[in-house]
Amino acid sequence: MTVQAIILAAGLSSRMTEFKPLLPVGGTTAIRRTIDCAATCGTAPIVVTGHRADELTRAIVGVNVTIAHNDEFRTGMFSSVQTGLRALSGDCDAFFLLPADCCAVSPNMLQTLISRYVPSDDAILYPTHAGRRGHPPLIPAKYADGLLKHDGSDGARGYLHPQPSRDIPVDDAGILLDMDTPDDYAKLLRYLGFPTFPADAETLLSALGTAPDIAEHGRHVAATALKIAETCAVDVNRELLRAAALLHDIERARDEHAAVGAATLMRLGYPDCAKLVARHMDAPDYDASNEEKLLYLADKLCRRGEIVPPSVQTARMREKFAGDEDAIAAAERKMSRAVELLCEFGLTESDLSNL
Secondary structure, eight states, X not given: OOEEEEEEEOSOOTTTSSOGGGSEETTEEHHHHHHHHXXXXXXXXXXXXXXXXXXHHHHTXXXXXXXXXXXXXXXXXXXXXXXXXXXXXXXXXXXXXXXXXXXXXXXHHHHHHHHHOOTTOOOEEEEEETXXXXXXXXXXXXXXXXXXXXXXXXXXXXXXXXXXXXXXXXXXXXGXXXXXXXHXXXXXXXXXXXXXXXXXHHXXXXXXXXXXXXXXXXXXXXXXXXXXXXXXXXXXXXXXXXHHHHHTTTTTTSTTHHHHHHHHHHHTTOHHHHHHHHHTTSOOOTTSOHHHHHHHHHHHHEETXXXXXXXXXXXXXXXXXXXXXXXXXXXXXXXXXXXXXXXXXXXXXXXXXXX
């Protein structure tokens, strides 16, 4: 029996902001992990490219795959499905339909579906876990022609849903995971047992060529945030907080440095750290994590190696921006939120001298 795997890697990754197929997953990339998973089961992978096709192709050079390029990738995923279908071999009996970012799927799970497939049966096999269907379905090749003729309404699901199917329960929660958003990416990494923030942020700080004054500010913010957490018995992930505080200004010299720094960390495979860095300039919502609140607060308190109370900073800002009411109002809002966070953690400005 000939089984192939259509791996969809053409999308814009719009909700992730970074290109999902090339994000790190346990020492490799999402696309390489997905390809290796499919190949381990003896299936012939077909990788559908589109967005950043040249970059993706270079990343898998030397890997035994068929590459099918979708010129119409901007029209949506279904056009990529159809591109992959056109690349199926003539002797294909069935095929998996697998998005590249669903890389937590295991070879054992794919093999389970293959072993349950009955060539004489018309049923599409869907893996399920805890009563939920996941990726990838194993689809009889007889449905390829119908998918190619489908008008695209409701994507591939619009054609496949009415067809006969069987649910195959599997002990693999990875079938339910993807990387559509940074939070999804972090969840997938945690499921696979991979870190979501750097274990040695100091080394990374140096490797990124961070300027000495910015690195020193990061160390001061980290020490202050951790001291507040300890003093006030705040429930936090101390290592995550330390890493984010050390690295929060790694792109300080760039415009929109919080977003650029977060993108750098995301490309390195650290979504939880990236999330905190992305938000460190913005006043935290009231339901924000303690790590986000402490990073914001410590960053506002630490000035040139000293802890400066919000009231003193507000007075300085009024003097610095005299005549610019918008700038003064923005500074006051930031410091007002810092005062609220001090109160939330049970501190007053007079307690800051003890930090």
